Each structure stands twice: as C-alpha cells, then as structure tokens.
Amino acid sequence: SVLYPRTRNGDQARGHLEKAWLISQQIPQFEDVKFEAASLLSELYCQENSVDTAKPLLRKAIQISQQTPYWHCRLLFQLAQLHTLEKDLVSACDLLGVGAEYARVVGSEYTRALFLLSKGMLLLMERKLQEVHPLLTLCGQIVENWQGNPIQKESLRVFFLVLQVTHYLDAGQVKSVKPCLKQLQQCIQTISTLHDDEILPSNPADLFHWLPKEHMCVLVYLVTVMHSMQAGYLEKAQKYTDKALMQLEKLKMLDCSPILSSFQVILLEHIIMCRLVTGHKATALQEISQVCQLCQQSPRLFSNHAAQLHTLLGLYCISVNCMDNAEAQFTTALRLTTHQELWAFIVTNLASVYIREGNRHQELYSLLERINPDHNFPVSSHCLRAAAFYIRGLFSFFQGRYNEAKRFLRETLKMSNAEDLNRLTACSLVLLGHIFYVLGNHRESNNMVVPAMQLASKIPDMSVQLWSSALLRDLNKACGNAMDAHEAAQMHQNFSQQLLQDHIEACSLPEHNLITWTDGPPPVQFQAQNGPTTSLASLL
Numbered sequence: 001s002v003l004y005p006r007t008r009n010g011d012q013a014r015g016h017l018e019k020a021w022l023i024s025q026q027i028p029q030f031e032d033v034k035f036e037a038a039s040l041l042s043e044l045y046c047q048e049n050s051v052d053t054a055k056p057l058l059r060k061a062i063q064i065s066q067q068t069p070y071w072h073c074r075l076l077f078q079l080a081q082l083h084t085l086e087k088d089l090v091s092a093c094d095l096l097g098v099g100a101e102y103a104r105v106v107g108s109e110y111t112r113a114l115f116l117l118s119k120g121m122l123l124l125m126e127r128k129l130q131e132v133h134p135l136l137t138l139c140g141q142i143v144e145n146w147q148g149n150p151i152q153k154e155s156l157r158v159f160f161l162v163l164q165v166t167h168y169l170d171a172g173q174v175k176s177v178k179p180c181l182k183q184l185q186q187c188i189q190t191i192s193t194l195h196d197d198e199i200l201p202s203n204p205a206d207l208f209h210w211l212p213k214e215h216m217c218v219l220v221y222l223v224t225v226m227h228s229m230q231a232g233y234l235e236k237a238q239k240y241t242d243k244a245l246m247q248l249e250k251l252k253m254l255d256c257s258p259i260l261s262s263f264q265v266i267l268l269e270h271i272i273m274c275r276l277v278t279g280h281k282a283t284a285l286q287e288i289s290q291v292c293q294l295c296q297q298s299p300r301l302f303s304n305h306a307a308q309l310h311t312l313l314g315l316y317c318i319s320v321n322c323m324d325n326a327e328a329q330f331t332t333a334l335r336l337t338t339h340q341e342l343w344a345f346i347v348t349n350l351a352s353v354y355i356r357e358g359n360r361h362q363e364l365y366s367l368l369e370r371i372n373p374d375h376n377f378p379v380s381s382h383c384l385r386a387a388a389f390y391i392r393g394l395f396s397f398f399q400g401r402y403n404e405a406k407r408f409l410r411e412t413l414k415m416s417n418a419e420d421l422n423r424l425t426a427c428s429l430v431l432l433g434h435i436f437y438v439l440g441n442h443r444e445s446n447n448m449v450v451p452a453m454q455l456a457s458k459i460p461d462m463s464v465q466l467w468s469s470a471l472l473r474d475l476n477k478a479c480g481n482a483m484d485a486h487e488a489a490q491m492h493q494n495f496s497q498q499l500l501q502d503h504i505e506a507c508s509l510p511e512h513n514l515i516t517w518t519d520g521p522p523p524v525q526f527q528a529q530n531g532p533t534t535s536l537a538s539l540l
Contacts, residue, residue: 017041025064035061035071039078046082054082069106069205073099073115077208080118085300089122096122108205110152113142117159117210124167127340129380136163149201152209154191158220159210161187165223170341172383174231175420181227188220211259214251218244218263225270230383232422232459234274241271258298265294265305272312276319277423279462279499281506284319288312289511292522302521307337309522311346317515318353320507325515326353332518344384347371351391355398368392373411386415386424393431402435409435426455426464433471446475466495 017037024034038061045054058079065072076099083092100115116139123132143156161184168177191213201207211219221244228237248264268291275284291309295302314329330350337343351367354360371378373388393408409428416424433448449471456464469492476485506512517523 013044017044031065031068031071035065035068035075039071039075042078042082046085051082051086055079058082066102069102069108069203070207073103073108073111073205073208076102076115077118084122089126093119093122093126103205106203106205108203109142109146110148110156110201110206111208113139113146113156114159114208114210116142117156117163120163124163124170132167136160136167148206151191151194151196151213152201152206154187154194155210155213155216157187158184158191158216162219162223165227169223169226169230170381172230172381172386172421173419174227174383175418177227181224184220185224188217191216214247215257215259215263218247218251218260221247222263222267225267229270229274231420232426232461234278234459234461237270237274241267241274258301261294261298261301262304265291265301268294269305269308269312273315276315277459277461277463279502281316281319281502282509284312284316285506285509285511285514288316288514292514295522296524307333307339307342307346310336310518311342311349313514313517314346314349314353316506318349318356320503320512322515323353323357326350328518329515340379341381341384344371344379344381344388348384348387348391352394355391355395358398364395368395382415382419383421383424386412386419386421389415390424390428390431393428397431397435402439405435406432422455422459423461423464426452426459426461429455430464430468430471433468437471437475442475442479445471449475462495462499466492466499469495 017040020033020037024037027034038057042054042058042061045051045057058075062072062075062079065075076095080092080095080099083089083095096115096119100112100119103109103112103115116135120132120135120139123129123135139160143153143160146153146156161180164180165177165184168174168180196213210216221240225237225240225244228234228240244267245264248260248267252260268287272284272287272291275281275287288309291305291312295305295309310329310333314326314333317323317326317329327350330346330353333346334343334350337346347367348371351364351371354364354367368391371384371388371391373385373392377385377388379385389408389411393405393412396402396405396408409432412424412428413432415421416428429448429452433445433452436442436445436448449468452464453468453472455461456468469488472488473485473492476482476488514523
C-alpha cells in the first residue's frame with residue numbers, strides 16, 4: 001500500500017499484495033488486512049489493464065466477506081464500479097441490487113439508499129425509465145424516513161435530487177424541473193452550514209459517503225449551468241460556470257480525483273455552447289482547446305467526451321460559416337456516439353448544415369426522416385422534439401412552402417412555451433416574422449419580430465438579434481417609418497460589426513486549425529493562422 005500509490009514499482013507492489021491476500025486467507029479474524037489486500041490488488045490489476053484478473057479476485061472476496069458488513073458493501077461497490085467502467089451496466093445494476101438487499105438485512109437503511117440511488121443513476125444512463133420511476137420513489141421514501149447524521153441525510157437528499165434534476169433535463173423539461181432544482185440548491189446551502197461530526201456510525205455498514213461536501217457544491221453549480229443553458233438564461237449560466245471553475249481550481253490543487261476533471265469538461269462543454277450563442281466565438285474556440293488539453297491527460301475522459309468535442313467543433317464551424325468542416329465534425333461525432341439524445345442533437349444540427357448548403361436534398365430527406373417529430377421520434381426529449389419541428393419549418397421556408405413552415409413553427413412555439421425554451425421561442429418567432437414579411441403581411445410580421453428581438457436581447461442571442469434587426473429595418477422601411485427604420489439599421493450595423501470582429505479574431509487563432517481534426521486523439525500543437533479563410537457574406 002506504500003509502493004502502489006506513491007511509486008512506480010508496480011511489480012513489487014503486486015508481489016507484496018498477492019502474498020498478503022494469500023497468507024491472510026489462512027489467518028482467522030484477520031478481515032481488515034485480507035480485504036484491504038484484495039481491494040488494493042484489484043485496483044492495481046485494473047491499472048495494469050488486467051481487468052479479467054481483478055473480477056474473479058473481487059468475486060472471491062465478496063463471497064467470503066458476508067460476515068464483515070463494511071468490507072462486503074465496499075467490495076460490492078468496487079466491482080459494480082469496475083463493470084460500469086467497462087460499460088456493462090446490467091452486471092453493475094445486479095450487484096448494486098444485491099448490495100441494497102444485503103444492507104437492508106444488516107439494518108443499514110443509509111447504505112441501502114446509496115446502493116439504490118447508484119442503481120437508479122445507472123438505469124438513467126441506460127434509459128430504462130420504466131424501472132427508474134418506482135426505484136426513485138422508493139429512494140425518496142427511504143431518504144425522508146432515515147433518522148441519522150444530518151450531513152449524511154442531506155448528502156443522500158442531494159444525490160436523490162441530482163438524479164431527479166438530470167432526469168428532467170435529459171427529457172428537455174426546463175420548466176418542470178424548477179421545483180426540484182430549487183430544493184437541490186436549498187439542500188446544498190443546508191449542507192454547507194453543517195459541521196462534519198467526527199462521530200463514527202455505530203453500524204459498520206454505514207461507513208460510506210457519496211461525495212465530499214466540496215464536490216457536491218461543484219455538482220450543484222454544474223446542474224444549475226445545464227438548466228440555465230437549456231432555458232436560455234446565458235448570463236446566469238456564465239455566472240455559475242465562473243463560480244464552479246474557481247472552486248474546481250482550488251480543489252484540484254489538493255485533490256487529483258478524476259471526477260473533478262469530468263466536472264470541468266462538462267462545465268466547459270456547456271459554456272462553449274453559450275459563448276457561440278452570445279457571439280463570443282474566439283473565447284469558445286480557446287475553451288474547446290482547453291477541453292482538448294484535459295482529454296489529452298486522460299484516455300478515459302477522451303473516450304467519454306470525444307463525440308461531444310467534435311459536436312462542439314461542428315457548432316463552432318457553423319458559427320464561422322465553414323460548412324464542409326461542420327459536416328465532417330458532425331459525421332465524426334455520429335460515428336463516435338452511442339448516446340441517443342446526443343445522436344438526435346447532432347443529426348438536427350447536421351440537417352441545418354444541409355439546409356444552408358442548399359444542394360444536399362437527398363441526404364437531407366434521409367436525415368429528416370430519422371428525426372420526424374410527428375412519427376416515431378427517436379428520443380423522449382421535449383426540447384429535441386421541439387427543435388426537430390423547427391428544422392422542418394426552416395426547410396419548408398427555404399423551399400417556399402410557407403403554410404407548411406408555419407404549421408411546423410407553431411408546433412415548436414407551443415412546445416417551447418410549455419417548457420420555457422427561450423432560444424427556440426426566439427428562433428421560431430423571428431422565422432415566422434420573416435415568413436409573414438415575405439407574404440406581405442407586415443402587421444403580423446411585426447407582431448412576431450418585436451417579441452423575438454426582446455427575447456433575443458434577454459438571452460442574449462446574437463444571431464437572432466442580427467436577424468430581427470434586419471427584419472425590423474425592412475419592415476419599418478416598407479411601412480414608411482423612417483425613424484424606426486434608421487434605428488433598426490443602426491442596431492443591425494452594430495451587431496454586424498461585433499460579429500465580424502469576433503469572426504476575424506476567431507479565425508486568426510492557431511486553435512482554428514482544430515476544425516480539420518476528425519481522427520484520433522486531439523492534436524497537441526496548432527499552426528498560426530494568416531487570417532479568416534471563410535466568406536463573411538452569408539454570416540451577415
């Protein structure tokens with residue numbers, strides 16, 4: 001245990017631990033040494049990629065530890081974790097179920113809740129929603145009824161609420177999640193006021209905790225950022241990202257836990273999307289490069305986030321009008337992901353690329369068929385289904401089928417209003433306004449464009465502001481309102497200048513070369529750019 005974590009003498013450490021495990025099994029009443037050896041040895045095997053040696057070792061240790069509640073539970077958690085890392089979630093869920101039943105038998109409702117909540121988390125990852133709902137209901141009852149250490153109770157509640165909040169967000173239900181999110185935020189405030197009591201639980205099976213208090217704080221910031229980004233409160237998302245990243249920097253000085261890097265990557269992924277919307281492409285690109293660097297340090301982090309990284313690059317390419325690169329990035333991301341919601345998100349964005357290119361009808365029809373919001377939509381996400389209606393509306397608009405476009409966009413509006421999806425609402429309103437303008441219905445167009453502009457300013461969404469100001473300029477000109485037309489033209493000019501400057505800055509960065517990376521691990525070095533290589537005309 002000294003050699004393994006602190007030196008590179010893996011062979012020596014393994015030799016000592018194998019002997020300790022062998023000898024300790026022959027000594028009665030020597031449980032702590034025996035199971036500590038088994039636990040450390042299996043960790044060492046995993047680090048050496050000998051997972052198939054670690055599994056039988058852990059199974060044997062689990063089998064002979066039934067009279068030692070602490071070690072039996074700890075080894076069950078360890079083997080479940082190993083299966084999870086191998087993406088064998090079925091075996092992991094089975095083990096967590098065994099652990100929950102064992103904890104119930106030895107009278108530890110607290111650890112039973114930990115096992116069940118962990119199982120609930122894996123079922124959510126597997127999208128087994130029919131099994132998740134009764135399980136979470138049971139967890140809620142156990143957590144509320146358990147009378148024990150206040151910090152342990154509140155941390156169970158945080159675990160439970162984090163699962164509920166992420167479940168709602170996965171389903172794109174930004175409005176419905178608000179009561180749960182508020183409870184979660186109150187819960188973490190309560191935890192931060194409680195002092196850690198050093199009184200050890202009387203039941204050895206209770207000697208576990210889910211996450212350190214500081215990690216829980218970062219996690220609550222993280223789910224708040226996820227909510228703010230989906231709802232279109234981008235300044236709020238920025239505020240909480242800054243707080244979380246500051247806290248992470250402090251924690252990483254003292255703690256090298258891999259979960260902190262995962263938190264950091266997920267935070268950056270969300271704030272990058274916010275930056276692209278608010279018109280800060282150069283900053284977004286530098287943050288994409290930061291995610292690349294974090295992924296270079298950990299192969300597991302890279303394999304878990306490669307698809308998201310290529311998706312972000314695809315979104316960046318759209319924002320700087322590099323459509324061929326956007327297509328290549330999205331195609332790479334589709335190849336790398338098995339996650340249904342991410343797949344639907346990528347396909348929706350790839351469809352928008354084909355619509356802009358205007359000459360990819362065959363591929364476009366094939367994509368639109370796979371994300372048909374009227375029929376067999378592939379995921380349960382409210383937000384993604386609303387976006388699929390918007391994409392259909394956009395396509396119909398480009399084809400001049402205005403009545404059909406209006407039908408699709410009204411569906412988007414109905415869905416986005418129901419769940420406060422502000423960005424989709426703003427995009428749908430401005431496109432409807434454009435359709436009414438083309439049809440010569442200026443009054444109706446104005447009724448759409450004015451609220452679109454107000455909402456886009458609140459988000460703030462730079463592209464929708466640019467689009468709305470151009471429409472307001474043309475509308476007011478057509479209606480003979482010279483003053484209003486001049487004001488709108490001035491606004492449009494300002495937005496154009498800001499976007500243009502940001503575009504030039506982003507395309508001049510050496511990191512801009514990332515748009516050509518579609519294979520293997522992220523590149524380490526970037527060549528300096530001579531300046532933007534893309535046309536700005538269609539951007540403005």
